[in-house]
Amino acid sequence: MSDPFVVVGADAAGLSAASKFRREAPDREVVVFEKGRWISYAYCGMPYFIAGYVDRMSDLLSLSPDEVDERGIDLRRGHEVVAVDPDAKRVTVETAAGDRFERAYGDLLVATGAHATTGPFDVRGLDGAFTLHDMDAAAAIDAYVAEPDAYDPDRADVSAVDRDRVERNAAMPAPETAAVVGGGYVGVEVAEALSERGLDVHVFHRSGHLLSPFGEAVGNRVEEALEAEGVSVHTDAPVEALVGDDRIEAIEADGDRVPVDMAVVGVGIRPNTDLLDGTGFDRGPGDAIRVDDHGRTSLSDVYAAGDCATARHAVTGAPDWTPLGLTANRAGRAIGATVAGDPTPVGDIAGTAAVKAFDTEAARVGILDPDAAEAAGFDPVRETVTAGSRSGYYPGAAETDVTLVADRDTGRLLGGSVVGTDRAAIRIDTLATAIEADMTAPEVERLDLAYAPPFSPVWDPILVAAKVLNGKLDG
Amino acid sequence: MSDPFVVVGADAAGLSAASKFRREAPDREVVVFEKGRWISYAYCGMPYFIAGYVDRMSDLLSLSPDEVDERGIDLRRGHEVVAVDPDAKRVTVETAAGDRFERAYGDLLVATGAHATTGPFDVRGLDGAFTLHDMDAAAAIDAYVAEPDAYDPDRADVSAVDRDRVERNAAMPAPETAAVVGGGYVGVEVAEALSERGLDVHVFHRSGHLLSPFGEAVGNRVEEALEAEGVSVHTDAPVEALVGDDRIEAIEADGDRVPVDMAVVGVGIRPNTDLLDGTGFDRGPGDAIRVDDHGRTSLSDVYAAGDCATARHAVTGAPDWTPLGLTANRAGRAIGATVAGDPTPVGDIAGTAAVKAFDTEAARVGILDPDAAEAAGFDPVRETVTAGSRSGYYPGAAETDVTLVADRDTGRLLGGSVVGTDRAAIRIDTLATAIEADMTAPEVERLDLAYAPPFSPVWDPILVAAKVLNGKLDG
CATH class of the missing domain: 3.30.390.30 (FAD/NAD-linked reductase, C-terminal dimerisation domain)
Known part of the structure; x- marks a missing residue:
């Protein structure tokens, strides 16, 4: 057991696992590879940052790199694991500086999370159009919404932030009208957030009710709540196009054209599993990495947890993919204990989720x-x-x-x-x-x-x- | 089965049973005997009435006598059941007018509730001293607290109210300082209520923490909450005497004398079981009427529910006495169904209770x-x-x-x-x-x-x- 516990991804699942493992097996090595610069950020808090309920982006970080270091965890930011060889028990790592190396593991945890999908819409290259799935996007949205002369750069007070992108967005004229494409829970939260910032907000949703997984009774009440605060809710209104050359100008949906000068697209997320391509791992619902009740994948000594992995549903007993924060934290912690020698079930999920729309x-x-x-x-x-x-x-x-x-x-x-x-x-x-x-x-x-x-x-x-x-x- | 379902007591348990029975067995007779004038009042709401959060006493009634009548229930107020003959299956009834008669029953439900105990303290004949266990007391307290020229008699807007007592208390000088004797949940609620009415309030509690059944962690926080709002909390301070000739003048507790011009004594309650004296019925904890999982007493065809009866505790599986509103409503409803021919368990209790002290x-x-x-x-x-x-x-x-x-x-x-x-x-x-x-x-x-x-x-x-x-x- 001289090879380390290697963790891929330094957010909820990965750092929970590494921290628990470090406490339970203080003599063994744990290495966390994170491809980006951000670690341990509260994805769920981003809409509230945009709304202005949270003053500083740093408030959304639960752990700083220094704190991770103090816990005795070998954290390597800017290190992307691009391939796994489950037979040789080795990962291939590429650094942001362009280096490439291999690293042996005793146990491996894949905690790579998920990425936002934009459906058919490419928001890149279109000023004022965003997807919200990382802190850089949240910082950019916050900067774009502000009046250029009123933006407080201290709001994005984390060294990891993409400052060029923030400054570029802060310099643009503030939007007056925004479209939120997709009425899932993040869509509802972003609609509230932009409305709180004074924008005239339109939400476009493909099906008949917002928050489809919450059912019609919830959808009805949440639509009423949004509309009572001046948000326009468009249901049965699949968006056909984001219109604009350099900057967003309008949304085309259900045959109508609604002029907007901002759009946030959140139509879904997909698990990040590229690093396991070619290993023959089992997939589950949502193409997520299928795991058992201890978070084990079909590959020997390879675990997966968080938004990239399945979890067993308490009602059906079958694997399910409902990426949420507690699931990630809990599974990471359990896997940390299991790898340290104390087999711990990751727990079932019940698909429990909560959201607010104003009051x-x-x-x-x-x-x-x-x-x-x-x-x-x-x-x-x-x-x-x-x-x-x-x-x-x-x-x-x-x-x-x-x-x-x-x-x-x-x-x-x-x-x-x-x-x-x-x-x-x-x-x-x-x-x-x-x-x-x-x-x-x-x-x-x-x-x-x-x-x-x-x-x-x-x-x-x-x-x-x-x-x-x-x-x-x-x- | 020509003899009626006889219910003794027209509050939560009794009227829940009668209402459910009436719906399930529309062709059979149900008679409810209530010794007093009040029916179906929300005991738990009285502190909030005194606090002034509730405008009218009638708001605390869930059912009026007319509504009970419309449900097809034969309600007899001013009818006290003074004895039960379980062999002959007959009850003896005394009316407020002084009549006495017997009535046969097919099934009998004893839902007689409980009464407040005052420990060694007799509050009768001492102006400004009260126990809070019925609506007449709540109305009298509310009137006593008000400045004589500011009292709104419409607050006690129910015909059943003891108007003489209300008027007498309304005419007395308003108190400035109050003692609450007993720091259980009603004591805490009354302390908040009197404080909200502008009084300088002292709470005296026998043991080391308020809300003893809630444990020390809750007691600590609730004491802090009360004191933060100016209420003086005296723990380990058993009250020795209420001092005063015609009107309360002081409290003696733990060797100290605290001058007050009002006292509300709430040191406990006891089940009302006198009507079963001599029947040899089984008693449980708190001397309450012991019942099984369908609310049956040890007497054939005699049920008991509400504050006079035990309930099975979910943790111990043993009979327990924790008189609370949901237990009464639920047991009454289940017994109504059982007597109507659909055997329904009354449900376990878990001793769940909640209380607030300001925020x-x-x-x-x-x-x-x-x-x-x-x-x-x-x-x-x-x-x-x-x-x-x-x-x-x-x-x-x-x-x-x-x-x-x-x-x-x-x-x-x-x-x-x-x-x-x-x-x-x-x-x-x-x-x-x-x-x-x-x-x-x-x-x-x-x-x-x-x-x-x-x-x-x-x-x-x-x-x-x-x-x-x-x-x-x-x-």
Whole structure:
């Protein structure tokens, strides 16, 4: 075991693994190769930086390179792993300076993340058009949105930032109208962010409701929330073209042309797996690297975690690809322990996700879509209720919509969503726990949830939803 | 089955049972005897009425007598059931008008609730001294607190209110200083309420921390929250006497004398079980009526539910007495279904409770006290962590203290508490669900809880607590 634990990628999964391994196996070597300059940044925080809720880009970094160093981790930024030889147990590394070398590994963790796709739209070379999938893009967007004479360069206060790009964008005239292409959760967050910065914002979404994986009940409420704040929501409106020569001028969608002087395209992400090309590794959903319950790939001594890897879904038991921050952190940490000699399962995912649109909070878990439930072998029954978040007489009680899906035969809870303005999103954790415990809807109805007038009515909205769903299951 | 379903008590449990029974068995008779004039009032809302958060007493009623009537329920107010003959299946009823009669029942539900105890202190005949356990007391307190010329009699806008008592209290000089005797959750809520009404408030509590069943971590934070708003908290300060001739003048506690011109005594409650005296019924903890998992007492065809009855504890599997609103509603509803011919378990309780003190929210579930855990046969390991409620960079992140207790041998989660200012209390529902699902602390650590910067950090405070506790379990 003299060869090191080699980790590819220095974000949530990679650094969680390296840190845990370092603590558990202090005498063994761990090397982290990161192709870029950024490490350990909070991808999920970028919209809030753009919104101006966060003052400094450095606030979004959970670990500095120095802190990683202090942990005894050999971090090599500007080092891209371009190939893996699983038989020889060696990786090939290319440095930003143009060098190329091989490095042997005892165990290897692929934590390469994912990259934003832009669909048919090429935003490169078109001023004012962006994709949001890294900190350089966030810094550029933030600079572009600002009035040239009002931009505070200290906002992008990290040495890794692409300063030329920031300065170029800061110098451009500030936009007044923006298009967000894609109404997934990042799209919704960016729409809020740009609206908070004073822009007239249009969101274009291909299908009938924003936040498709959250279901129609959430989509409806979030659309209302955005529109109440002046955001124009275009659903069933696939974008056909970004129009402009040097700078974005308009969006063509669904036969209409909407003039804009900014566009943020976020139509999807794809796992980064090129380094494993030619190894014959097994792929799973979303073309992600398929792993088992300990994060092991089909290649011997090669693990994968984070946005490039699958995880087992708590409802179906099958591999799933739902790239999210906790999954990455948790799997990295578990793999660090496993490689250090303490076999630790990475844990199932339940597809738990939360998002806000101004004061409206929404969250989802499990399988909400009836077609997906049927495809997984269930006979789904779905019900949405609207119930108060607090006792009716208590000030601040707000309408909360809860959707539950259960299997008709077994009553098993398959999925759920919550949307509202008062402590709505955090309520999803109750459903996530129930789903991971394989609870039935009747068991959920009998849960002893907290009742206190300022926080919940006697019958919490989740209990009301379970009660109504059970009535339907009995029928 | 020609004899009716007789329900004793027209509050949460009784009216839930009668309503469910009426829907499920529309052809059978249901009679509800209520000794007083009030029905279906929200006991838990009274402190918020006193605080002035709720404008009208009628807002606290969930059902009016007319609405009960419209449901086809034969409601008899001013009818006290004074005896039960379980062999003859008859109850003896005394009316407020002095009549006495017997009534046969097919099934009987005892939903008589509980009454406030005042310990050694007799508040009767002492102006300015109150116990808070019914709406008449709430109305009287509200009137006493008001300046005589500023009192709005429309606040007590329910015909059932004891108007003489209200007018007498409204006419008295308004108090400036109040003592709350007993620092349980009602005591904390009343302290906040009286402070919001401008009084200088002292809370006296017998033991070392307020909210004893919530554990020390919660007690500490709630004491800080009260004191930050000017409430004086006296712990380890058993009250020895209420001093005064006609009107309260001072509190003697722990050797000190604190002058006050108001006192609210809330040192405990006791189940109302007199009507079953002589029947030989089984009692459980707290001298409450012991029931099985369908709410059946030891007497044939006699059920009990609500604050007068036990419920099975999800952790110990043993009968427990934790009178709370959801337990009453849920048990009543289940018994209504059972009596109508659809046997329905009343559900376990997990001892879930929540309370607020100004902006601080606290909640508890399961077994927190190590001695209680040992008495139930466990080897408890307890850990308290302080973690952020949101991503550190997101505005509004607040320190949240989570306490978890697990059994050393099995890892099973036994109890927990959460306290903080940002969506803290509602997080207890996640722990309640985990406890009712018999989850272990390692399973809790692997839960896929929602991560979104405005609502939760990557590692939710609950996950952080589970992680730290598991480290201790491994050690």
